[in-house]
Amino acid sequence: MPAGNLLYAQSGGVTAVINATASAVLHTARTRKVRVLAARNGILGALGEELFDTSALTSAEIKGLAHTPGGTFGSCRLKLKSLTEDRAKYARLLDVFKAHDIRWFLYNGGNDSADTALKVSQLAAEFDYPLTCVGVPKTVDNDLAVTDCCPGxxxxxxxxxxxxxxxxxxxxxxxxxxxxxxxxxxxxxxxxxxxxxxxxxxxxxxxxxxxxxxxxxxxxxxxxxxxxxxxxxxxxxxxxxxxxxxxxxxxxxxxxxxxxxxxxxxxxxxxxxxxxxxxxxxxxxxxxxxxxxxxxxxxxxHLASKTDLEQAMAVGRAAVECALNGQNAVMPVIVRDADAPYHWHIDIAPLSRIANHEKTMPKGFIRKDGYGITTAARHYLLPLIEGEAYPPYVRDGLPNYVVPKMTLVRRRLPAWNG
Incomplete structure (x- = not known):
């Protein structure tokens, strides 16, 4: 069994399938016999040493997360500044990681989250702390660079x-x-x-x-x-x-x-x-x-794309494997092999190519008059919405979403007042 714990955190606006990514992360880590802590409300929870112990989750609860929307562990909108400007916050993160033997950090979010994961990896290297940081893609805006599309x-x-x-x-x-x-x-x-x-x-x-x-x-x-x-x-x-x-x-x-x-x-x-x-x-x-x-x-x-669900889970599995294999400051990305029939695979890209970059619509996707999409855009978009992935429903006619009760691990550091 690998030594140390893995910390998973969600960032920014949640999506219909971000919990599917979390489900894949937890399942893959359990298979590899790695304990996973999850930060409450994203990076805020990491700073405040509010960490859920996912060991208490049942296999059924982990499986159920894959069809549950929202962000089970909580998310936040907080962008850390440079290592110099927010030195105290980064130092606090490192203290929390050391206190809880965090050796792998997975940050599930968009551009700003990729930037944070990259900076944390740089800080750990500066202090010679053995930490592997992996960004995990997520955003409904589809604006992450390098990856063909974004889960969500x-x-x-x-x-x-x-x-x-x-x-x-x-x-x-x-x-x-x-x-x-x-x-x-x-x-x-x-x-x-x-x-x-x-x-x-x-x-x-x-x-x-x-x-x-x-x-x-x-x-x-x-x-x-x-x-x-x-x-x-x-x-x-x-x-x-x-x-x-x-x-x-x-x-x-x-x-x-x-x-x-x-x-x-x-x-x-x-x-x-x-x-x-x-x-x-x-x-x-x-x-x-x-x-x-x-x-x-x-x-x-309730109206999720099957393609999207599969990709969300694929990046979660790949993120854990990347981390445990020591691939630091990277992100699993989606590579399109063909439009019709649609084929894709997961590759690994450095966070330096993703952080603080933004992918906008190609000119060739917008009609010449500026008011519609082109055939090229249609070929790109259609495979991403294909397939249905309905959640299970119960007798009251509503989806059977999972909201597990979780407990926080005991704090080992003084309260953070930053």
């Missing part, structure tokens, strides 16, 4: 495409005497991957969504209004999908909620759909409805 995205993309198709049928049925324009808001601060996924809802010229607004394209209100008016005249109604991160020519977020910035330095966004709906009503006079699915996009485990 496929399920959110499936939810988006299905929801837009269903809403479009509703609008079409009511357009003659009621709603003429429907606006659906998709997550995506700088990358329009989820908005693009909505394009899978239709295939023909007059199929919804009729207009997609990407953050990679400048939002021109006058041009947008002209397009909406023309589509309503031709089709009878117009379905719009807008990414939350669209900007005007001066660089201002259309949906800047005025809530300042979070700990990652991100502007608080929200409300682009309601804003556009109001403007369409004022300018064109149409009756408009809008939807802000928000957390629904990333928590809809």
């Amino acid at each position: 995205f496929g399920s959110a993309a499936k939810y988006t495409a299905v929801s837009v198709r269903e809403c479009a049928l509703d609008v079409a049925a009511m357009a003659e005497t009621s709603t003429k324009v429907f606006v659906y808001e998709a997550m995506g601060r700088h990358a329009g991957w989820l908005a693009a996924a909505a394009g899978l809802a239709g295939t023909g010229k007059d199929d919804a969504p009729h207009l997609i607004l990407f953050p990679e394209r400048v939002f021109d209100e006058a041009d947008f209004m002209a397009k909406v008016a023309a589509i309503v005249k031709r089709v009878g109604y117009c379905v719009v999908v807008a990414s939350e991160g669209i900007r005007t020519a001066d660089g201002r977020f259309v949906a800047d909620a005025g809530g300042g910035k979070d700990s990652f330095g991100h502007t608080q966004l929200g409300g682009v759909a309601s804003h556009l709906a109001g403007r369409v009503k004022d300018v064109l006079g149409h009756k408009v409805h809008w939807a802000l699915p928000d957390y629904l996009q990333r928590s809809a485990r």
